[in-house]
């Protein structure tokens with residue numbers, strides 16, 4: 001069982017479609033100085049992937065705040081960090097469907113690192129999985145809490 005490239009393209013396009021409208025709503029003068037274009041709130045998290053776990057498995061972020069996610073693959077095989085849509089909790093890999101992915105740092109090779117930024121708008125509990133075959137069942141899972 002291999003990942004197809006179309007799966008990845010779909011997920012990336014989805015993430016972009018969700019992110020772009022948010023980036024476009026920064027205007028609006030309110031009389032104050034206009035030179036603070038950067039969002040006042042942003043954060044970053046760092047997650048390590050190995051066989052077969054995430055460290056940390058559980059992470060917390062603030063709603064409506066840009067989050068920069070750095071995923072370090074310190075394992076010996078490809079891993080990824082995929083966040084499923086709010087309220088979706090798979091119990092087995094066979095439950096997984098591509099449409100469940102809200103955001104992911106897509107499969108990256110062993111020994112490398114990847115960084116992506118995303119904004120979670122809705123508070124709640126989001127399941128994190130590595131969607132590569134066999135990895136979820138081996139223990140690559142966690143919870144992202146948006147508050």
Ligand SMILES: [Cu+2]
Pocket residue numbers: 049078079080130131132135140
């Ligand atoms: Cu994995």
